[in-house]
Amino acid sequence: MSRAMVEAVAAEMRADEEVFVMGEDVADYGGIFDSTEGLLEEFGHDRIMDVPISETGFIGAGVGAAQAGMRPIVELMFADFFGVAMDQIYNGMAKNTYMSGGAVSVPMVLTTAVGGTYNDAAQHSQTLYGTFAHLPGMKVVVPSTAYDAKGLMHTAVRDDDPVVYMFHKRLMGLGWMPAPPGPKTAVPEEEYTVPFGEADVKREGGDATVVTLGLHVHRALAAAEDLAEEGIDAEVIDLRTLVPLDEETVLESVGKTGRLVVVDEDYRSFGVTGELIALAAESNLDALDAVERVAMPDVPVPYARPLEEEVNPDSEAVAAAVRSVVE
Amino acid sequence: MYDDMVTARRYEERLQEEYLEGKQPSFDISAGPIPGELHLAAGHEASGAGVCAHLRDDDTVTAPHRPHHVAVAKGVDLKRMTAEIFGRETGLCRGKGGHMHLFDPDVNFACSGIIAEGCPPAVGAAMAAKKRNTDAVAVAFLGEGAIDQGGFFESLNLASVHDLPVVFVIEDNDWAISMPKERVTDVENGADRAGGFDLPGVRVDHDDAVAVHEAAGEAVGRARDGNGPTLLEVQVHRRMGHFMGDAEGYRPDADRERAEARDSVERIEADLADYGVDDDELAAIRERAESRVEEAIEWAKEQPEPDPGQAYEDVFTNPVGGAAATDPSAGAAGGDD
Numbered sequence: 001m002s003r004a005m006v007e008a009v010a011a012e013m014r015a016d017e018e019v020f021v022m023g024e025d026v027a028d029y030g031g032i033f034d035s036t037e038g039l040l041e042e043f044g045h046d047r048i049m050d051v052p053i054s055e056t057g058f059i060g061a062g063v064g065a066a067q068a069g070m071r072p073i074v075e076l077m078f079a080d081f082f083g084v085a086m087d088q089i090y091n092g093m094a095k096n097t098y099m100s101g102g103a104v105s106v107p108m109v110l111t112t113a114v115g116g117t118y119n120d121a122a123q124h125s126q127t128l129y130g131t132f133a134h135l136p137g138m139k140v141v142v143p144s145t146a147y148d149a150k151g152l153m154h155t156a157v158r159d160d161d162p163v164v165y166m167f168h169k170r171l172m173g174l175g176w177m178p179a180p181p182g183p184k185t186a187v188p189e190e191e192y193t194v195p196f197g198e199a200d201v202k203r204e205g206g207d208a209t210v211v212t213l214g215l216h217v218h219r220a221l222a223a224a225e226d227l228a229e230e231g232i233d234a235e236v237i238d239l240r241t242l243v244p245l246d247e248e249t250v251l252e253s254v255g256k257t258g259r260l261v262v263v264d265e266d267y268r269s270f271g272v273t274g275e276l277i278a279l280a281a282e283s284n285l286d287a288l289d290a291v292e293r294v295a296m297p298d299v300p301v302p303y304a305r306p307l308e309e310e311v312n313p314d315s316e317a318v319a320a321a322v323r324s325v326v327e
Numbered sequence: 328m329y330d331d332m333v334t335a336r337r338y339e340e341r342l343q344e345e346y347l348e349g350k351q352p353s354f355d356i357s358a359g360p361i362p363g364e365l366h367l368a369a370g371h372e373a374s375g376a377g378v379c380a381h382l383r384d385d386d387t388v389t390a391p392h393r394p395h396h397v398a399v400a401k402g403v404d405l406k407r408m409t410a411e412i413f414g415r416e417t418g419l420c421r422g423k424g425g426h427m428h429l430f431d432p433d434v435n436f437a438c439s440g441i442i443a444e445g446c447p448p449a450v451g452a453a454m455a456a457k458k459r460n461t462d463a464v465a466v467a468f469l470g471e472g473a474i475d476q477g478g479f480f481e482s483l484n485l486a487s488v489h490d491l492p493v494v495f496v497i498e499d500n501d502w503a504i505s506m507p508k509e510r511v512t513d514v515e516n517g518a519d520r521a522g523g524f525d526l527p528g529v530r531v532d533h534d535d536a537v538a539v540h541e542a543a544g545e546a547v548g549r550a551r552d553g554n555g556p557t558l559l560e561v562q563v564h565r566r567m568g569h570f571m572g573d574a575e576g577y578r579p580d581a582d583r584e585r586a587e588a589r590d591s592v593e594r595i596e597a598d599l600a601d602y603g604v605d606d607d608e609l610a611a612i613r614e615r616a617e618s619r620v621e622e623a624i625e626w627a628k629e630q631p632e633p634d635p636g637q638a639y640e641d642v643f644t645n646p647v648g649g650a651a652a653t654d655p656s657a658g659a660a661g662g663d664d
């Protein structure tokens with residue numbers, strides 16, 4: 001997935017002098033998760049900028065540069081580190097357009113790595129989709145395949161609003177963190193965009209709707225394959241963007257199946273799972289026969305392998321939830 | 328001091344071996360007996376040992392993501408620290424923290440993985456000591472890459488304005504992952520940062536544990552005597568990649584060679600020889616350190632892994648609604664992928 005992201009960034013940088021990248025270890029290292037790999041060679045240190053470890057400073061500087069009309073792509077190395085720069089993200093980047101009554105726009109992309117599954121414990125493994133999607137004013141993008149990663153990046157850079165682009169480490173195709181086969185999709189060489197707010201039905205099925213995003217798209221698809229052998233036909237929807245949220249695709253599917261399972265690697269309470277189920281309930285309670293959510297329980301991500309495996313939902317957990325709503 | 332330094336060095340050599348097990352031939356961070364990231368401190372030993380030599384158990388230390396050499400010097404339980412790194416139930420944190428999040432309240436040691444995050448809590452510990460009229464002090468360790476972080480500046484100011492007994496120790500290894508100091512920081516001497524906060528800034532060059540010991544003695548003494556904070560910077564060297572698996576493609580060979588040539592352990596050995604300490608004595612200390620390390624690693628590997636159900640414990644000290652904070656049945660079933 002990383003190469004697809006980089007292709008889009010490079011194309012946008014070639015097309016527009018105003019696009020630049022800044023973040024920790026984005027230049028010579030190429031991004032800890034390869035998210036800027038190779039860009040330094042073509043664009044140099046002026047446009048691929050390593051910055052001091054000072055997230056408040058450089059994310060806030062991104063906001064300022066964006067308001068001045070540039071199109072910065074700013075990397076927060078791990079989503080978990082947002083805390084030190086929360087003010088610039090929440091109170092500036094997200095709100096300035098609204099507070100200014102539309103007088104100001106913030107065409108900035110904040111890229112950040114999310115997710116666990118490699119035992120890096122509570123400060124480096126969070127997914128935090130809900131945290132970023134909860135506060136109004138930022139578009140939130142979560143690609144699960146290389147094809148989407150490229151198309152969504154083109155859309156993100158061209159968007160006049162702040163976009164948080166959350167990529168899962170386990171999907172990047174890093175040598176040191178093997179990815180499942182799912183994200184390695186074919187990527188056209190030419191530019192193309194994947195529009196925001198259009199979920200992708202990754203697998204059609206009539207018995208239950210599984211809504212998910214990021215790494216768990218692939219776990220849900222694996223679960224669906226297992227379930228198919230048992231005669232259960234699950235539909236798997238990849239949200240692709242949380243803000244805007246494609247309500248229509250989800251509701252249509254739930255209307256068809258009557259059963260909804262939401263799968264999220266973020267914490268269970270006050271997040272994506274509750275949001276989607278509330279959406280379905282508000283829209284058409286009668287259409288709902290059963291719901292189930294599969295998410296990280298409300299505990300910080302533990303370090304030891306048996307503990308992390310316990311809390312991070314695997315495909316077996318997804319399959320079990322689908323079985324329970326179908327019963 | 329020499330003992331702490333060679334114990335830390337040997338400890339990390341052994342951790343490195345254990346870490347690489349199961350990760351070869353192709354490196355997979357989540358494989359093997361020690362998963363996750365591992366940041367080793369080879370080349371940093373002089374600062375941990377030189378500073379902690381002045382500390383008591385009731386003094387507080389906060390360390391960053393590269394904590395082992397400081398932990399060893401502060402007297403953190405080596406066996407339980409090792410069990411934690413192996414993710415075992417009897418580890419310091421019951422397998423929940425791992426190598427970047429070690430807590431040993433018995434000797435008031437903690438570390439964390441967010442840059443400069445340990446500075447404010449060290450100020451808080453110093454505040455507690457001052458309010459309680461004890462002569463305990465607090466020390467925050469951080470890398471030179473961390474001195475651009477807002478939390479660090481705010482801590483310097485708070486400590487200074489309240490004359491708190493805290494020492495900030497910058498370990499300058501010239502690199503923050505792939506970013507060389509000169510590209511991201513405008514001062515060559517991190518201790519100069521003290522200037523704007525009205526506190527002394529001292530720099531010790533070249534991995535010299537004896538000089539660190541001396542400078543730290545003054546800083547800790549100043550804090551203990553109620554004369555306020557000090558900012559101390561120690562030149563150390565990073566002898567390996569930022570984390571295990573870092574191929575250091577960004578790092579010039581000459582820089583790596585320089586780091587290897589300037590070794591704090593070798594330097595203190597030479598100093599001790601000059602003072603007339605004979606080889607046998609040093610060899611005996613090394614052997615003791617090695618067997619202590621071996622014992623800790625063997626013990627840790629025999630310890631049980633935590634039961635998956637324990638994942639739900641410890642969210643709160645005072646659990647909400649029963650023994651565990653969250654009903655396990657509400658979460659995911661255990662898994663294997």
Ligand SMILES: Cc1ncc(C[n+]2csc(CCOP(=O)(O)OP(=O)(O)O)c2C)c(N)n1
Binds near residue numbers: 392442473500
């Ligand atoms: C707030 C925050 N930003 C970024 C990181 C990622 N990170 C971990 S270690 C590191 C470099 C730290 O360099 P330095 O402080 O010099 O310590 P060293 O690793 O050299 O010992 C970075 C950027 C982090 N852990 N926390």
